[in-house]
Amino acid sequence: MPSKSGSSKSDTSVPENRLVEPMSWQTDNWQQLSRRLAEDQLPHALLLKGQTGVGKRQFALAFAQYVLCQNKQGEKICGQCRNCLLNKAGTHPDLLLIEPEERGKQIKVAQVRHMIEFTEKTPQQGGYRVVVLCPAEGMNTSSANALLKCLEEPGRDTLMLLVSEQVSSLLPTIRSRCQQILFSRPSTDEALQWLAHAIPDQERARTLLQLAAGEPSTALRYDKEGLLDQRDAMKSTLAELTRGQKTPAEIAIKWQNYDAVVVLEWLTLWLQEMIRYSAAQDKQFLATEDMQKMLAYIADRAGQKTLLETHAWLVKQRSLMLSQVNLNKQLLLESVLTRWLGLSV
Numbered sequence: 001m002p003s004k005s006g007s008s009k010s011d012t013s014v015p016e017n018r019l020v021e022p023m024s025w026q027t028d029n030w031q032q033l034s035r036r037l038a039e040d041q042l043p044h045a046l047l048l049k050g051q052t053g054v055g056k057r058q059f060a061l062a063f064a065q066y067v068l069c070q071n072k073q074g075e076k077i078c079g080q081c082r083n084c085l086l087n088k089a090g091t092h093p094d095l096l097l098i099e100p101e102e103r104g105k106q107i108k109v110a111q112v113r114h115m116i117e118f119t120e121k122t123p124q125q126g127g128y129r130v131v132v133l134c135p136a137e138g139m140n141t142s143s144a145n146a147l148l149k150c151l152e153e154p155g156r157d158t159l160m161l162l163v164s165e166q167v168s169s170l171l172p173t174i175r176s177r178c179q180q181i182l183f184s185r186p187s188t189d190e191a192l193q194w195l196a197h198a199i200p201d202q203e204r205a206r207t208l209l210q211l212a213a214g215e216p217s218t219a220l221r222y223d224k225e226g227l228l229d230q231r232d233a234m235k236s237t238l239a240e241l242t243r244g245q246k247t248p249a250e251i252a253i254k255w256q257n258y259d260a261v262v263v264l265e266w267l268t269l270w271l272q273e274m275i276r277y278s279a280a281q282d283k284q285f286l287a288t289e290d291m292q293k294m295l296a297y298i299a300d301r302a303g304q305k306t307l308l309e310t311h312a313w314l315v316k317q318r319s320l321m322l323s324q325v326n327l328n329k330q331l332l333l334e335s336v337l338t339r340w341l342g343l344s345v
């Protein structure tokens, strides 16, 4: 990873190799941009857009490293030049990665100010200065306005790579100053092939990919977060809740260690299954096989209208949670569980 404000040094004695490559399904995007770079036709700001989890951030970092390499081997970096070695160590002074300090939170104004200072300096290695900003929608209005100034008056040899999955929420003036590059989702086979390195168990990889709606990096994140194990634990606890063996407050304490976003993601997913089941009265829509019985029971008791209302409420809780700095997680979990229990009583 390139230099990043506020990040701590790693303690491991063998330094991690921070050089990255584009995903196998991004060849067209890569060829298009590397050709334009070779022809000196690259605009100073690119907006890499596409749905979440398809590898836009990795592409942006790989391309930033490629731009900086002094001895490109066709469409690949050399991996040996001074710039590549700096990127390998994650310490290149002319590459800046700006992203929220915590997933789902906003990019701070101080980070954007740091970025502006960075783009005003002369490149230390005499080539490009590259900024990767991810996600671009993670900025509030004042940050976005500061960025706009950067885009209007870019320093010489500056390349801004903005990554976004919600282009419509960006200021139109930001969108219009960037060349937009669309990233598409890989096929299931491409995604599974890519996941095979990290998740050798193919069945597990397939399940995670399904849960991630076909987005490979989301599937990988789910795996790292122990999502399947958490799901199993949540399943048994929810059964106890439904049977009246545990109260929402007791479970909220038990779930303190879970990522609250993930808890809400699971509950939302199960609600969606129940809504489809309830509309069609067909159990095949309860895709989570080992939970079919419980979900059918809850859905039958709640009815379509209540399920839809609860779904909308959950989605709202999730966005509220992401926008709050000092969140009382236990309280949030308790109210979510109370609502869940209310579906079947």
Ligand SMILES: [Zn+2]
Pocket: 068, 069, 070, 071, 072, 077, 078, 079, 080, 081, 082, 083, 084
């Ligand atoms: Zn190189």
